[in-house]
Amino acid sequence: MRGATHVKWAACAAAVALAATACGGGDSGGGGGGADGIVSSSWGDPQNPLEPANTNEVQGGKVLDMIFRGLKRYDPKTGEALNMLAEKIETKDNQNFTVTVKDGWTFSNGEKITANSFVDAWNYGAVLKNNQKNAYFFGYIDGYDKVHPETGKASATKLSGLKVVDARTFTVKLSQKFSLWPDTLGYPAFAPLPKTFFTDHAAWLKKPIGNGPYTIDKYTKGSSMNLRKWDDYPGDDKAQNGGIDLKVYTDNNTAYTDLTAGNLDLVDDVPASQLKNVKSDLGDRYINTPAGIIQTLAFPFYDKNWNTQGAIKVRQGLSMAINRQQITDQIFQKTRTPASDWTSPVLGEEGGFKKGLCGKECTYNAAEAKKMIEDGGGIPGGQLKISYNGDTGSHKEWVDAVCNSINKVMGNNKACVGAPVGTFADFRSQVSQQKLHGAWRAGWQMDYPLIQNFLQPVYYTNASSNDGKWNNKQFDDLVDKANAESDKAKAVSTFQDAEKVMVQQMPVIPLWYQNGSAGYSENVTNVSLNQFSVPVYEQIKVK
Amino acid sequence: MPEQTPDEAISAAGAGGPTDLALAEGDSLEKTPGGPEGTGPDTKPQSLWSDAWRDLRRNPVFIISALIILFLVVISIWPQLIASGDPLDCDLGNAQQGSQPGHPFGYDGQGCDVYTRVVYGARNSVTVGICSTVGVAVIGSVLGALAGFFGGWWDAILSRLTDIFFGIPVVLGGLVFLSVVTSSTVWPVIGFIVLLGWPQIARIARGSVITAKHNDYVQAARALGASNGRMMLRHIAPNAVAPVIVVATIALGTYISLEATLSFLGVGLKPPAVSWGIDISAASQYIRNAPHMLLWPAGALAVTVLAFIMLGDAVRDALDPKLR
């Protein structure tokens, strides 16, 4: 019976292996928060390395917001661009700016922040060979075309528009007049960088060092990051808690489930499917505030079927066939607001938001909608396909609902269908390579709270995010005119005139303004979201 | 007992799927000449089947599962027999509402009638199950049988090829392969399942052909000068096909379930297709608020898978003389 003993041995080996791993993995503590004023919060794995000029999505942005402070900072409540590290930014001609950096600021490793900390960082961000995905933010600075040419090799390694005057002063020359340029400096890409970023880049990436209210204590890529309060932080917005533990979740449903089970203190993205029970789960520990995000349906103007006079009527008709109120009520449980212009309520009336600007073209009207679509020659190709990426977000739910709404109006259950694309990357490459011939989900999250940011980058001829390639001279002229306007109120009303052109042309259909939603545990108080729908971490208090 | 070469021994023991193993192994154990089944003078190849059929007709498990499957096939072809509505006719105003008169199963997240969608969903789900199984069984058994029968290079190449496809996790393959597909028909899903599913059947077919090949009656036929084709079709195939049928019927159920998993990962059937998988994955998000949305399509799926597995079980029991 030699074999039998072998079997027994094999079973023991398995048991031993199991016990060994049990010893290896059993003793480390679990998540949860509360101890020493630490807040645990949901996170997603940042897509790019955590360099300031290379981070273009909200998950990496969260971290940068905690560990960096730039020249300006947007007030978490009003969105106003306030001086942070900038003592003053002066200009006489709206093209040449002189920046003076405040005294007394250091990085968390003790290094003094000087004019060079900014100039070096901006040069790094702009230069082509560093592959910084937000390089275009430096595009207004003179000499950008030399360090970051559209094609070919860069002919310079430094922006000629940046000049250090002394330890605390530097000058910026723009390639064109841009009166509101200082207000864009709150964007994380403009953050200062310490010397070690350049001298020991790999080590910096492993554990980034900045000048914000938090320092990174431990960073396990792909799974968690522990940030701790920086006690010597020189700013006024000191952290009110001991630190933040960010924990990566692949599925925001799991994060929400963890919050309700008491394993997590803060979830900053409550999934649509949980909205119905969020009140009963969390009571008033749920916040829902407007954020600078608008969702739209975009159309391909490179496809001649969509670029006709009739197609304008069709798009207007489609816009009127979407029952926005019902969808935001049922699918999003009122966490989104039906859109009636192309900006966002966070701008405020003064900033250029105008409720109802779109008028009847953005109001549900089944009979009129059907007539308009038929008058315009019907949907090109007979069927509207709405493409979206099926991997993240709750896109499937609302696209299906939009289609059902259109189908009901048209009395044809195949008039509109959702067309999911497997991955976000593939979706984006189909959009940018102009492979789509129906509508697709589009949206805009503001970079800075200006009406210009909601219109120019998205709808101006050949603008960087004008994926549908819509072009309209009247619109472009009005935007140019608004940019040259030095009086803010006039500039805003000119931008709104440009929006009125869009009502007549309906290049994209505005759907709804997105709110930021978050839920938090009983351990924490004073939780709020800023206008970029990122939690204001440093203000959170732990009970 | 003749000394087996290692590879053949392994195939005989069945390195493939779950259910073939017992059969193949049992065969190798009872390879005694003049045994009660297979080689006796009065048993023709068909007798195994007529025996099995006699058994099956009296087996209540078989009758119940066959009736369920018959019903499913009928409503797959003519869903309007029992459902008058349109599965795509949805009113968001009714979203997530529970059971009410005329709508016994309630409404789903889009306000579509769950009952109608469950009935209409049968077609795609059953089509995926049956077509993938047929594809897998045909390709797998032909390739497997060729490898088992001819051995040598054929066998070496085919075995390595099955290893290659086995090495790729199914869900992973689905994510990669199906995320590039835009068609809203069932065929890409079926094609994918066949692509990654055939090696399972091929291994089993190869194993049982090798076992059958060594049987005395086959050796006898060879000695009498029978051609390769005749030997394959007349002597080997009838005795080697049983494990394939058994595994295939069980696999059918898992394929239907796989379609649901693929939908859950966002790469299954595309709208406006209606299937249980799509509905289950949509409903799984609403499990707390509207469990009825999950209950009905998941129930239908479970009953279907159950019916096919029970059928497979009954067939196996009937085809396995040792269990009589």
Next chain:
Amino acid sequence: MGRYVIRRLLQMIPVFFGTTLLIFLMVNVMGDPIAGLCGDRQCDPATAAQLRTEFGLDKPVWQQYLTYMGNVFTGDFGTAFNGQEVTELMGTAFPITIRLTLVAIVFEIVIGISLGVVTGLRRGRPVDTAVLILTLIVISIPTFVTGLLLQLLLGVEWGVIKPSVSPEAPLNELLIPGLVVASVSLAYVTRLTRTSIAENSRADYVRTATAKGLPRRRVVIRHLLRNSLIPVVTFIGTDVGALMGGAIVTERIFNIHGVGYQLYQGILRQNSQTVVGFVTVLVLVFLAANLIVDLLYAVLDPRIRYA
């Protein structure tokens, strides 16, 4: 025996290359990954072109594959788009998944085989029928439904477990996910053992052993179980590879940062370096498991000898 092992190892080489090539091609078919790196706007063409050059994406696929394999043999599995070495990702992901797989296999062995033996010895009795129906139900419900249900019931409603697994993934938090991963295979193991036991319990050698007057326990464990385990071992062996790579759904539901999570993330970001790297290792595990299973036959079945 030694020659047999060497032959098997040599046969692994083409399989290894075939699988990696296949998955490499599949990931490549998915299209241009760079477009997804710039969020909802277009990458500026100069940066996009440079990124493509840097990741070698501007070269033909066969050349990319050769470069990649060349690097793999020097231990360089490449870098993910977020600047992280793939080997580093593997270092964190594999221990977690191995633990999960072990938990799952222990469940399969302990629960699956004992249920199988009990039902196999009591064919047709109520116990048998009950277990049979139970296993059928488990097989017929998709894993993600089982996982979500258990998470909701045990984690939220009754508060027995944590609904998600912490990044360190200690063993006690992996019990329920492990059970979910194992569930379907568990059902198979039960049925397989049952069939095998039922068949062999009528075999001559069992009758002989019983006739010799050996105690029933000894007959079952020494004679019956040992012979009946062969198909079960095969199944569990081939299942190891499938469990490790197939936990994508379960790892997502319970937020386990293991292999399935990295693969899922890699696919969503079309990160061929991550996906191919992980699959390469999984294939090696799968091939090794197959070899070990085949060698175990010799231990379990004395009639099989490897020349």
